[in-house]
Amino acid sequence: MSNEALFEIGLEELPARFISSAENQLREKTKEWLEANRLPFTGITVYSTPRRLAVYIEGLPEKQPDTEEKAKGPAEKIAVNENGEWSKAAIGFSKGQGKTPEDIYFEEVNGTSYAHIDKYIKGEETETILQDYKNVILSLAFPKNMRWGNHSLKFIRPIRWLVALFESTIIPLEIEGVSAGKTTRGHRFLGKTVTIEHPSRYVSALYEQFVAVDRNERKEDIQRQLEQLQQEKNWDIHEDEDLLWEVTDLVEYPTVFSGSFDQSFLKVPDEVLITSMKEHQRYFPVHRDDALLPYFVGVRNGDGEHIDNVAKGNEKVLRARLSDAEFFYEEDLKVSIEQRLEKLEKIVYQEELGTLAEKVGRNEDIALIISDKLAISDSDRANVQRAARISKFDLVTQMVDEFTDLQGIMGEKYARIFGETEEVAVAIREQYLPKQAGGAVPETITGAVLSLADKLDTIVGAIAVGNLPSGSQDPYGLRRQALGVLKIIEDHGFDINITELLDRAVSYYGEKAVGTAAQTELRANVHEFFNARTAYLLKKEDVESDVVEAVLAEGSGNYSLTKEKAHLLSAKRHEDGFRAVQEAFGRTLNMADKAEGAEVDKSLFEKEEELRLYEKHEEVKEAFFKQLEEKEINASLRTLSELAEPIHSFFDNIMVMAEDESVRMNRLALLKNVADTLYVFADFNAIQWKQQN
Known part of the structure; x- marks a missing residue:
């Protein structure tokens, strides 16, 4: 027989921003609880209004299904003593299962005979099990909780009434002195209390009292x-x-x-x-x-x-x-931009990072560095410098003080009114883009450069003073801003190396003695943070974790090129024809770790294979770096692959670890030179190659 259950928690008004999450939790936790209690069901529907959370469960049985289980006990040599009698271990095992030793039988598990007992478990009545649903209600988590009266329970809002029904029967359930019943409350002003005679009547009964629970x-x-x-x-x-x-x-x-x-x-x-x-x-x-x-x-x-x-x-x-x-x-409109900029000098941006005026100064410096790396026009560079200099003036306007979401928007409008160029005005708004994952990026060059500078300074500065995100905690939104940096670079097709930019920002903080972290520690933390964001984006594009690790071995680099490398290697790992290349690269990288230097002396070469690898590497290296510079990723990997044959020949005919130390070190140095070139593309040893034998 199919049965229905209803639980409703009546509350003081819930904050609107918490209701969606509460619904999702109630649905998932109810499903998990029913499954854990072996109660089959056909449907779970969750309802909510500002004054209630409710769950309607359909298709419940009268009781849990009866089950049979096989309990495993001690090994036979422990269960039976040398006289063939049941040991204390066997007797204790059977007693613990509610049985006697006569119910024990033996079965082999991984070659060893163990005692077993079959157990028949009679299903419990559903109505009895539902009395524990209180635990689901109390497990709901909210960002903020409160206590009320003299109660010890902390919950999102005071609980005023409870409804708990299995068919037409009230489930005895109580929370903080509130006992469950059949009575719920209609609209605060238009409705009245109403009795729910059966769970299926819940929605219609409340609608008659001006409450739409769905x-x-x-x-x-x-x-x-x-x-x-x-x-x-x-x-x-x-x-x-x-x-x-x-x-x-x-x-x-x-x-x-x-x-x-x-x-x-x-x-x-x-x-x-x-x-x-x-x-x-x-x-x-x-x-x-x-x-x-x-x-x-x-x-x-x-x-x-x-x-x-x-x-x-x-x-x-x-x-x-x-x-x-x-x-x-x-x-x-009565206060000029220049007057606003003076006010920035008195407003603390972050205690250890100085004032807003100092933040603006750093943004301007970083923006000009980016402008120079991109080789933008003189007029664009002038717009970037002016936009950076006045980028935060609207933060000290009365309008933005009242409506913080209008930062940048009012800056753009006021900038136009005060006679700034259109490019500068738009950039002041665009510096905050993208505002969320998948959001629009700046459309203008000026806005894009300013946004990059602002985000890079914010990220490096926050990490410099110890605000590195951890776990799910990211109060300054640094992860979102890092993703924004990568998205802007990709969408604008900027030929810019993020690793170099980060190093410049880190060194800037070192030069200005800003923050508390040592420069080497700061650099490591910043690069690790950005690598993690780059990895996140690559994995969203279904690039395997080991390939991501390989292409990020030398840092995020030029993101567009890094992504192209990742997709190429992800495809190559499945090509049987690439096996010989991968093996050659792996042998080189493994042996190169033993090198103490990279200075190669051709006069120490004893065999033709040494000279051949050396000359091939010199030839390949020149073409490889030229192709990388021209963004020809496929061609650059094909060029690297030309090293495979001379590498195999080298290892097949030469004893790298020669007795003569100078010869040995020279051969290792040669391999290190080759390995250094390979690492520019990726750490091929990080990839778990998938070719079939």
């Missing part, structure tokens, strides 16, 4: 109402997925309404008005033909009764918000 259905309902309003008013209500989910998690019974604000506010930049509407009031802005209109759309937690009064009340609140924004904007 989160996805609430979202779809809001979307339908927004679309209907758009058609009625001929508006474009730009759908913001994050905002849509947020308002979904703020209401139990959504009703969309609209309001207006004074058209005079439209002189304030759109971004400011939109941010004020979204962040402070959770309103959807309204457009027509991409122009912002003096209207807004909100979502009420309730029905359509007296909706006009609701709109008027919201209009009054928004008017105050927009008046503040208008004041900030007008006041900001």
